[in-house]
Each structure stands twice: as C-alpha cells, then as structure tokens.
Amino acid sequence: MNPLIILAVLMGTAFTMPLLEKVGVKPARLFFMAALALLFVISGGILVNLLNGAPDLEVVTAGFQAPFSINFRIGLAEAAVWSAAALVLLIGGSYMVHREEDGMYDRMLYLILALGVTGLILTRDLFNLFVFLEISSIAVYGLIGRGGERSLQAGFKYMIAGGISSILFLIGTVFLYRLTGTLNIDGMAAAAGSGILAGTVGASAVFILAISMLIELKPFPANGWALDAYQEAPSGIGALLSSAQASAVFIAFTKISPLFGDRLAAVLGGIGLLTFFFANLMGMRQKDEKRMFGYSSTGQIGLVIFAWFTVQGAGLPDTAAWFIVGGLLLTHLFAKAGLFWFSGLSDKDKGEGGKGFLHKVLPSALAGIFVISLLALPPFPSFFAKMELVKLLVTGGSWWILTVLFLGSLFEAAYMFAWLVKKTKAECADGGADTINGDSLVVGNRAGPDILTDSPAVEVASMLKSSTSLWVAIPALALVGLSAAWAYMAGVFNVIAMAPFAAALLMLILSFLPGRFHGFLAVIVSAAAAWWIWPRTEGIDRIFGMVFLAGGSLNLFAGLYRKDRRPGFWVFSLMTVLSLGALVLARTPLEIFMAWEVMSVGAVLITLQGKRAAGPARTGMLFALGGGYFLMTVLMSIGTATILSPAVVAILVVIAFLSKSGALGLHVWVPGSYAEADDDATSLLSSVISKAGIWAMMIFSIRILPGIYGLDGPELWLQAFNSGSFSFLSGILGWIGVLTALVATIIAVFQEDIKYTLAWSSISQLGYIILAFSLFDHFGWTTAIYLSINHFLFKAMLFLAITGVIYRVKTRLMYKMGGLIAPMPITFITVLIAIIALAGVPPLSGFGGKWLVYSALIQGGRPIQAALAMFSSGIAFLYLFRLIHSIFLGQRKDDSLGIKEAPFWLILPQILLIASIMLISAFPTVILKPIMAAVAEWMPAAIGFEGSTLMSAIGYWNGSWVMYVTMGVFMIPLVSLLIGTGRKTRKVKQFNIVFAAERPHRPETTHYAHNFFAPYRKALGSLMNPVGRKFWEGSAGGVTAVSSAFRRIYTGNGQTYALHIVLFTIAVALFAGVFA
C-alpha cells in the first residue's frame, strides 16, 4: 500500500468534518480519532519494517521518477520521528477531544496540522516542503488562537514571524531552482557538491533558505513570538507545537543542511548552542508554567540544532549521528508533550477539586520521568546522546563550548527541577500547621505522608476512571522503551547497570501495594545485592561495596519504623542503594558515570521526601549535576585523542567527588539536605551514600586515571603522583580536608537543631577522611578507609538513635529535650557509644582512627595539618557533650513525660551497629588487615601487624590491649561505686531539689540548654560568617539578575519581534560571511 494514502485520508477526513458534524459530534470525533490512529499505524508499521532491515522506502508521485516529480523518502530517522510525532498527535487528539474544546474547526485544523507534519518529514522536494510548511503553519496559527483574546494576540505575532519566514523561504527556493535547475533536494545537494552554489548569489540563496527554516525553529533572540505562543496557546496545542511540529521542522531542516557550507553550518550550530544557553538562562526567572516550558522547548531545539551541526562537522556516520541527535530529539518530543499535557490536566483538576491532580503516586512518577529525561539523566536516551555529544566536544578540545553547554544544562535543571518539586510537593509549599515562627520548629514526622491521603485502592480506581490522565502515561512509556533501546545501543543494557531502574519500575508498578511491602522488598533486595556482590568483588571495591549495600540494607530496615506509605522514599532509596552496587561493579566509563549519576540524583530525590526539603533538594540537585559534568568531561576524554594534563584531570575529578562528599566550599547543600531529609533517610545519606565520593576518588586514582595516561600498574602511577603538580595538589587537598574538619566542627557546636549538629558533624568527619586520603600512601589510605567504615558505624548509630528521639519527642531542638535517659535507655547507650567512637577516645574504634590519622600525617610530613586535626577533634567534644547533656541528662520536659523507647525497627539496627563497633574496637585486625591488604595491592605497604599490634615507623597501637586496659580502668570504679554506694542512694521526685537558692517548678529552669555555647560564639565573632553560603547565594543572585535583564528584550510587541527577526537575519549573514 502506498503510504501517501494517509495524506489523502487526513485531508479527506478534515474536509468531511463539517459533513460528519451534521450527523453528530460523536461520529465526527470517531472519524477524527480513526484518521489519527491510522496515521500512527502506518508510520509505526513502516518503522517496524525498517527496523527489521528493509531498505529505505522511496515513494514517487505522478508516475514519474524524481527529479521530474515530487518524491518522498522514509529512512530510519524519518520513520522514527514520524511515528513518534504520530503517537503524540494521536494522544493529543484524544486530549483535545476529552479535555479541551474541540469544535469542528479545531478538529479540521488538527488534522491539517498532522498532514503538514507528515509532509515535512517525508518530502524531498523543496517547494513541496514550502507547501507543507505553510500547511502546518496555517493550522498552527488557527489552533493557537483558540484560547481566547490573549491567544489571538499570540497567534497574530506568530503569523507575522511565520509570514516573514515563508517569504524568505520562497525567495531562497526559487533562486536555488534557478541556479541548480531542480527542486529536488538531493539533486540540489549534488549540484551544490559540484560548486554551482559557490558564488555570491548561490551562497545568498542558501543562506536565505537556511535562515527561513531556522526562524521556524525559534532561535534566540528572534523567538519572542514563539514564547508568547507557548504561553497563550492551550496546553494541548503547546504540546504539539513543542513536540511534533518542532521535530518535523527540524527534520526538514536537516534535509536542506547538506546545502550549507562549513562556515554557515558552524554559525548555525553556534546559534543553536546560544539558544540553548539563553533560553534556559531566561527560563530561570519564569513564573508562568507554560512560558517556562516554552523556554525549555526553544532551548532543547537549540541543543538539537547544535548537536546536528556538531555531528555533521565531526563527520560521524548516520547511525552514530542519529544516536545523538535522535536521542535528544525524541526525548524532547515525548517529554515536552507530556509536560504540556500535564500542565493542562493539573490546571483543570485544580479548578475542579482543589486537591490537585498531582497528589497521587502515578502522576508524580510521570512528571518525574518527563523532567528527569529532559535533564539528560540516566537511563533516558538524552543521557546517552549527551554523553556522546560531550565526547565529540572533548575530542575536539572545545572547552568553551562545553562550558556553555553545561551552564545551559544547569540552568534548565534549576527551573525544571524546581517545577517538579513544586508540583509533587504542592501541599508542603504552603507550610501547614507545623511551621512555627522563628527557631521553634516542631517536626510532625509521624504525621507522615505529604502526598497521599487516599487509600491505594481508591487512588488507582480514580486514575482509571479519569482515563484521560492515563493518556499522559503513554509518552512516559515511550520514553522508557526508548531508554531500553538507547541503553542497548550504548552497550550498557545489562543486569547490573539496569538493576536500579528495573527496581524503580517494579516498585512503580506495585505502587498499589502497602508501603510496608515496599519497605521489606527494599531491605531484601539490597541485602541480596550485598550477598551477590561479595564474591564478585575484591579489595577496596568489596569493602566499600559492603558499606554501601549491607549498610544500605541496615538503614532501610530502620526505615520500617514508619507505618505510612512513604511513596518515593522506598523506591528512591532502593534505586540509590542498587546504583551504589552498580557503581562498585562498573568497569567502563559509561557504566561508572551512569551509576554515579543515578546515585547522586537518587540521593537528592531521597532528600526531597522530607517535609521541608524542597529548598535543600534543589540546591543538592545543582551540586549533583554540576559535579556530574566535571566527571563526565574526564570520563569522556578517556580513549579519545585529547589528553588533558594530569593536573587538570585531578582537579576536575576532585571537584566532582568533593561536591558529593561535601568538602568545604562545596558543602552548602549538605547541612540543609541532611537536616530536612526524613530522619532515617539522613542516616542513609550520611553514613552510606557520602562514602561514594571517597570510594570514587580512590578508584579514579588507582584504576581510571592511570588508564588515561597509559600508566601500567601502580608503580608508574605512584611516580606520577609523587612528582610535581600532583604532590602540590595533594597538599592542597589535605588543607581542604583539615579545614573542612575544623570549620564544620566549629559550626556544629552552635547548632540548636540536633539534625544540623549531626549534619555539620558529618561534614567534618568527611574532612578527616579527605585529609587521610590526600596522603596518597599506604598509611593514609588505610586510615581513610578505616575512618570511612568507622564513620559509617557511628553516624548510622547517631542518626538512627536521633530518629527515634525525634519520633518520640517530636522536636529537633535539643533544648526542648532532656532527661530522656530514663525512658529511652537503649537509645542513650547507642548515642553514648557512638560519641565515644566519634570523639576518638579509648577504648573504642575512634581512638584507632585518630591514632592512624595523626601518625599517618606526621609520617607523611604534615605536622601542621596533624595539629589542626587534633585541635578540631578536641572541639568536637563540645557538641558531643551537648548530645548527652541536652538530650539525655537534666530534667524531662512536660511534653516528653509519657514517651517510650524507640520502636523495635530502629533499635535492632542500633544494637547490631553497637556490636560491630565493639567488635572492631576490641579486634581492629578484623577490618584493618583486609583494608591494609587491599591498599597494599596498589602501593608499598608502610604499616603492618605484629600479632595484634599495628606497627608504623613512628609508633605502635594495640587495639585489644587499649580495650582491656580502658575497660579495667572503667570497671573498677564502676563496680566499687555500685557496691559501695548502692544502699545509700535515695530516689527523689523531679523537683525535690534546690537550685540557685530557689525551688524550681519548671524543668526548663533547672536544665540550661538553650544557646549553650554563647560565649564561644561571641569570642569567634566574624569568623562565624557563612562565607561559603554567601558566595553561592551571590552567584545565584547574579545569574538571576542577568536572567531578568535578558528577558526584557521580549517586549510583547509583535512589531519588535519582527524587528528581532530582521536584525537577527542580518547579524547571522554577517557572521556567516554571506556578503563577503
């Protein structure tokens, strides 16, 4: 069957619409939908054929061969975009029929638009292209204007721009015809190859044609009319404009691009990149949702244009070229269509019920898929496409271009992620009853779900009832399918790399089951993964793999203490934990980067589940992505001809990983994220996930970076590190570590909010680890890994214990607690043991850690850093003391009189952790020997055991003996106290005391806990200024100011927009050297 029959069907249905309308609205709608369905079936069928290896489909018309007639050609790229556009048109048709007004004329215009889109994609005749361009434009003009008076204005502006563009197109076309004697695009390209178009007239004609098509693709700054149209058109029309129509025009644009000379191609690619950059810059200040999507759309199409000319310039073969361009284009097509429909649906529902369309699991998941895929994160096609694009740029050494690309991506992430947060957490945004002025902040964690109030069964039923909402799931499904295809093509479609996504998908499908089920599933899967990974890894990988997976599993188990559904928490936690496993097992640069991105984005999404975590999660996202860009640059330079200098690579890698671990300067996202995440999630983030950066820095040093420089084995690598810039850099890294430890400790001292205290404490502990790591020798790394494990143990204990406390007393403020030792004894013991371990006093494992740090530093020739580390660990006592004093000792407050010990789910992991910490304290060889062996694989051993005594060049440490002695010193007075004083003790009532010559009646007056270290704070004075935060806030302020300034060019006046187009054309002509 001739596929062109679909053109007749579309046009015929359009023109019989008035007739069918006479019969009735229902038959008219039926035929309307049937025609669109046929379009999808035919295009999809052709796509399937081509995928099965059929040759490109050539269709001629009027019984003549081209160039004597118009011909159509359908290759794989055309078929893919065509069927994707047809799918979007089909869903959009249903959307229009169900959700928006669909008059007879609307349906006619819609079918005509489908016709135009089809023609644009298929035709190979330049004048025919013009006809289809006009057909789709006229349909678009008409459809935009359907939304009321303001959309009429937008439609008129669109028409002016489209009119100018079509006149340019005609002039260019007819000159090209005159010069080449054909209207067939391939014929013209052949003629261009023979040099006919090389003269001024030819170059001008090509330029005019190019610019006319470019204007249709909405380049910055000549795109004000398009933004107004996106803003004012009904959502359904915006969806089509942004996806099907824009993609079709882009495909047409690629067809004529063989005519362009190198210089013009370069200029057009540059315009694409600038459009991407500026559209996203301006999108950041956008309040109106649809206009914001409009900015994102123009930006994405700009990116696709840029990608197209980049792959053309690099001379990639078709498959590789479309892997990049198609990946970006199709992701944008489905994601943006989905987002526009989404916006329309949520608007509608708000008007009706006020409850918001998005307060359900599935819609949140859909919005998440659309946004995440737009941001080019795994596993979506755009991710793989962008990786390859970056690889091209790195190969070409185009660092400035890369910077602009990354900045634009970051801007887009900023506003799109903010939108996602706002949508999925709508109820939290307006506060709720538990936001209280100033610092008194009551945490209603137990109240639980932000998102779900309906029971699951009701929710699924209501989703099914409003079947139109389910339509929005189709583009998301398409994206999932495309992801699998792209992952397959990229060679990462294997069990390990795909496990996190499979788990997420499974949980989404099972979302009707109770939350506890998901919790158990997550615990079991991550424990099984730990079991599975143990024999498949060795050395450093195994050690960290166990921290990640076994530790993750333990933390997830604790999460079961909450009985509500926690949508999002389980799925993102499991996804993140599994991605940590994938990270440990990953071997290729792509696998590593993919797992890394999933892990860091997953951590942000976990954070986001907290009640007030929206702001911190947004910041965290930007740091995660920014770090990812640095990492991507390094990883993509592997195996290319571009060799970055080792120092540059080291700096990039360190920035990437330190932003994850939260080193000073890159730490600003950490305190808020840790504090505002769900309490048990904080434990996961701090004790488990924060170690990923440490693992990655080690693995990059020993495995990846030597690979880049072709250094074979550790010895050569050691030479590289000990020479020149590396030893300088490692010194700097050490200073970063020690200052992180010191500053974060000082800040931790002054916190009232227990979670902020522990968050800053986490940062400072990571500082010690970085410090030890920076030594780059056997001693230092052994220490770093030992500290990592130790930190995992005691920070999990602390956060889980505190989770229980917050759960019971319902506040995070320490001065509102007190006297909890009586009702929560096990929690008290956990905290006591954890802070002994953290403080580094005998006999617990922390002492060993501190001994290792100081010895390693002194042996490594860094006495000043050792002294500072020692100083800051002294300061840590101040905040550790508060944990015991303010929370567990003193008088119980009235609010916490009736409370009980923490739930079983929290207590059991704590007991396991206590046992572990006791074990490694008494027998440090249990973990130190494997650690030392693992590190010794890569560097000469500097320390070793003699029996159970650890020997270094400057001293020795025997953990077991320290334990015995300390326990003895501790037990003797304790026993004598118990025996000697037992009979004399007398229990008294709470207020049976005299305090400052008065008998108090309130617990607050006997327990000094608020602003505990005020004198120290005064003494530190201006040293307490948040320099880091101010720097980042200033940067963000600067960017938004620039964003506002640029947005002023869009005055809203249609005539100004026309002037933009004219000036833009002249400017591009100058750059492209047309007049030369």
Add this chain to the structure above:
Amino acid sequence: MIIQIIVSIGALLVLIGLWGLLTRRNLIKMIIGFSIMDTGTHLIIVGLGYRKGATAPILDSSITPGTHFVDPIPSALVLTAIVIGLAVTALMLAYAVRLHSSRGSALIEDFKENTL
C-alpha cells in the same frame, strides 16, 4: 536585463513591504505591508522563470524540438504561492478584526500582554 529589472523591482517591493510591516502600528497596515512583500516575492519568482524571446510553455503544434519556451515551473510555483499567501493574508485579517473587536484598538502595541 529584463530579468534583473523584474527581480530588482520584486526585491524593492519586498523591502517596501518589510518597511511597512516594521513601521506601521496599525494591524491592517501591517497586513498590507505583508501583502506587498508577498507580491514582491511573486514577482521575483515569475521573473526568474523568464527566458528572453521564448514562447509560452504550452505543448502544441507550435513547439518543435529546439524551440525556446519560458520555464513553466516558476509559473506553477507562483500560483501555489499566491494561493497560500492569500490564505495567510485572509487569516491575518480575520485575526485583526477579532483583535479589534475585543479591544477596540488596532494598534500593535496594544496587544503585548503576554510577557510574564
């Protein structure tokens, strides 16, 4: 020579129309500017198809091998272009009428509300 003149006049019309589009505030006058641009374009198309001293491209007995005739394709193109131009102009006018009736003004600067 005649080709250059016709094409130049066409280009001049395009520029005049563009000038009108960019400087007239009234929607109707802007549309007239657009129309003039269109006409100029059509002139360019027809002009480029012209062959000096050639006959009409109609296949009848007067055409023998070796006879020069005017390139028929630009003529075919211009017909299509005229039709499309007409449709767009009509749509523009319709919009202008509706905009005027909604606002009581036909000045382009009165219609710039959507710049949030």
